[in-house]
Amino acid sequence: MTASHDRLLIIDFGSQVTQLIARRLRELNVYCEIHPYQNVDDALLTAFDPKAVIFSGGPASVIDAGSPRPPKAVFDLGVPILGICYGQQVMMQMLGGKVERGHGTAEFGRAFVSARGSLPMLSGWFEDGDEQVWMSHGDHVSRIAPGFEVFGTSPNAPFAITADLTRKFYAVQFHPEVHHTPRGARLYENFVRIAGFSGDWTMGAYREQAIQAIRDQVGDKKVICGLSGGVDSSVAAVLIHEAIGDQLTCVFVDHGLLRKGEAEEVVTMFRDHYNMPLIHADEQELFLSALDGQSDPETKRKIIGKLFIDVFQKHAGAVGGAEFLAQGTLYPDVIESVSFSGGPSVTIKSHHNVGGLPEKMGLKLVEPLRELFKDEVRALGRELGLPAGFIGRHPFPGPGLAIRCPGEITREKLNILREADAVYIDQIRKHGLYDEIWQAYVAILPVRTVGVMGDGRTYDYACALRAVTSVDGMTADYYPFSHTFLGETATRIINEVQGINRVTYDITSKPPGTIEWE
Numbered sequence: 001m002t003a004s005h006d007r008l009l010i011i012d013f014g015s016q017v018t019q020l021i022a023r024r025l026r027e028l029n030v031y032c033e034i035h036p037y038q039n040v041d042d043a044l045l046t047a048f049d050p051k052a053v054i055f056s057g058g059p060a061s062v063i064d065a066g067s068p069r070p071p072k073a074v075f076d077l078g079v080p081i082l083g084i085c086y087g088q089q090v091m092m093q094m095l096g097g098k099v100e101r102g103h104g105t106a107e108f109g110r111a112f113v114s115a116r117g118s119l120p121m122l123s124g125w126f127e128d129g130d131e132q133v134w135m136s137h138g139d140h141v142s143r144i145a146p147g148f149e150v151f152g153t154s155p156n157a158p159f160a161i162t163a164d165l166t167r168k169f170y171a172v173q174f175h176p177e178v179h180h181t182p183r184g185a186r187l188y189e190n191f192v193r194i195a196g197f198s199g200d201w202t203m204g205a206y207r208e209q210a211i212q213a214i215r216d217q218v219g220d221k222k223v224i225c226g227l228s229g230g231v232d233s234s235v236a237a238v239l240i241h242e243a244i245g246d247q248l249t250c251v252f253v254d255h256g257l258l259r260k261g262e263a264e265e266v267v268t269m270f271r272d273h274y275n276m277p278l279i280h281a282d283e284q285e286l287f288l289s290a291l292d293g294q295s296d297p298e299t300k301r302k303i304i305g306k307l308f309i310d311v312f313q314k315h316a317g318a319v320g321g322a323e324f325l326a327q328g329t330l331y332p333d334v335i336e337s338v339s340f341s342g343g344p345s346v347t348i349k350s351h352h353n354v355g356g357l358p359e360k361m362g363l364k365l366v367e368p369l370r371e372l373f374k375d376e377v378r379a380l381g382r383e384l385g386l387p388a389g390f391i392g393r394h395p396f397p398g399p400g401l402a403i404r405c406p407g408e409i410t411r412e413k414l415n416i417l418r419e420a421d422a423v424y425i426d427q428i429r430k431h432g433l434y435d436e437i438w439q440a441y442v443a444i445l446p447v448r449t450v451g452v453m454g455d456g457r458t459y460d461y462a463c464a465l466r467a468v469t470s471v472d473g474m475t476a477d478y479y480p481f482s483h484t485f486l487g488e489t490a491t492r493i494i495n496e497v498q499g500i501n502r503v504t505y506d507i508t509s510k511p512p513g514t515i516e517w518e
């Protein structure tokens with residue numbers, strides 16, 4: 001994307017934590033892009049025109065023949081460069097220093113760096129003595145390059161922090177981007193200040209620029225967008241609608257596996273509030289009859305995935321003449337990964353709900369969120385005026401309630417599940433816990449149990465409550481509700497939901513469990 005704001009280039013040498021560098025910079029309102037070292041050549045440097053460059057860490061050893069290098073021209077751009085871990089070593093090696101292997105100088109984990117002299121780049125550091133940092137290196141710099149001076153040392157890294165003040169090149173052996181370097185963010189702040197960034201990467205600026213880019217890309221053509229009711233596709237749709245108005249048509253597929261009131265909520269919001277052309281594809285019958293009698297989790301998922309594509313295609317085709325498909329793809333999905341085994345490789349994850357569709361339908365993609373992280377999408381949603389309650393919604397899986405209904409899916413069970421889930425979420429909101437929880441839902445279990453209500457015997461379904469905390473859904477802990485909350489919720493569900501007479505709380509973390517039951 002051509003842009004008027006200041007740009008920082010991160011050259012990725014394959015570190016597991018390169019994305020965190022981008023996070024730290026975005027928090028400072030600095031626009032940056034991560035490019036794998038294989039793709040960075042003189043032409044890219046010229047086209048990108050960075051105001052500063054960061055070399056990431058990486059698993060290779062600069063001592064090995066053929067190990068990754070940035071183009072030499074990067075050192076002649078006249079812009080500040082920060083080398084981190086492998087990035088530090090590659091910088092030293094290329095500028096005339098020396099890197100050696102191990103011999104008892106490897107460091108993995110927490111270390112403490114002591115100051116040697118003072119440096120604007122280290123403003124705010126060493127005020128309370130040594131600084132804790134996170135090290136992860138086998139090789140070490142044994143001789144610094146000409147022009148560099150030492151500003152910090154650790155027991156196993158005599159050149160933990162070095163700098164060439166004339167050229168504004170900075171090199172650190174540790175990882176300032178990780179949580180375990182508590183004051184690492186300060187280094188990035190100092191670096192971008194020294195590099196002269198104005199902090200012009202704001203959501204307001206992004207919104208205007210993205211709208212212009214969508215108009216340039218789409219022209220007067222039609223765009224279709226699969227709306228799931230989730231945050232990403234909703235924000236993408238509102239943004240595109242702002243850019244091109246009624247050239248956008250959204251397709252909302254109701255597979256009969258949505259939560260109570262969900263379809264109405266999405267349709268009302270987008271059709272009535274935002275005035276968007278919206279196709280409400282009521283395909284409950286189709287999905288539920290195809291799922292009839294199926295109890296294997298993978299079979300259920302496959303049926304839903306295939307039908308979803310068919311249905312989407314049918315309705316999108318009815319729009320007539322659409323040339324573009326909008327997707328809410330985010331930045332973590334598109335960052336190209338660096339492969340050290342098979343040469344340059346590009347891994348781009350496809351969106352789970354509409355993967356494969358663009359080629360099949362001959363559509364071009366519009367992905368206005370592909371430069372944003374999840375929390376930035378939420379910020380953009382707020383900027384666009386989406387209701388706060390909508391932006392903060394818990395994630396909801398594409399296959400919907402199907403994967404919260406282990407065993408066979410029946411309409412009766414789905415209705416019971418919807419009611420129980422509504423009571424549970426209401427409880428969580430009433431107790432002010434909704435925003436502390438990553439995801440919460442009820443699963444209806446494929447088992448009936450005996451109970452007693454009033455003077456009568458009951459024989460109804462059991463359900464499980466699930467609530468987890470998580471950062472990214474990859475790992476999760478169960479939420480420690482109080483017994484009072486759990487007791488009150490169980491009583492409400494059993495009293496208010498016909499068909500459930502027993503409530504359990506799932507206390508499994510992930511791993512070994514998953515967040516969903518299927």
Ligand code: XMP
Pocket residue numbers: 352395396397398399439473474510513514515516517518
């Ligand atoms: P698991 O159950 O794998 O879920 O721990 C992790 C997160 O992913 C969501 N999830 C899905 N989302 N399509 C989606 O859009 C799916 O097929 C799907 N399966 C799981 C789940 O809700 C949780 O947030």
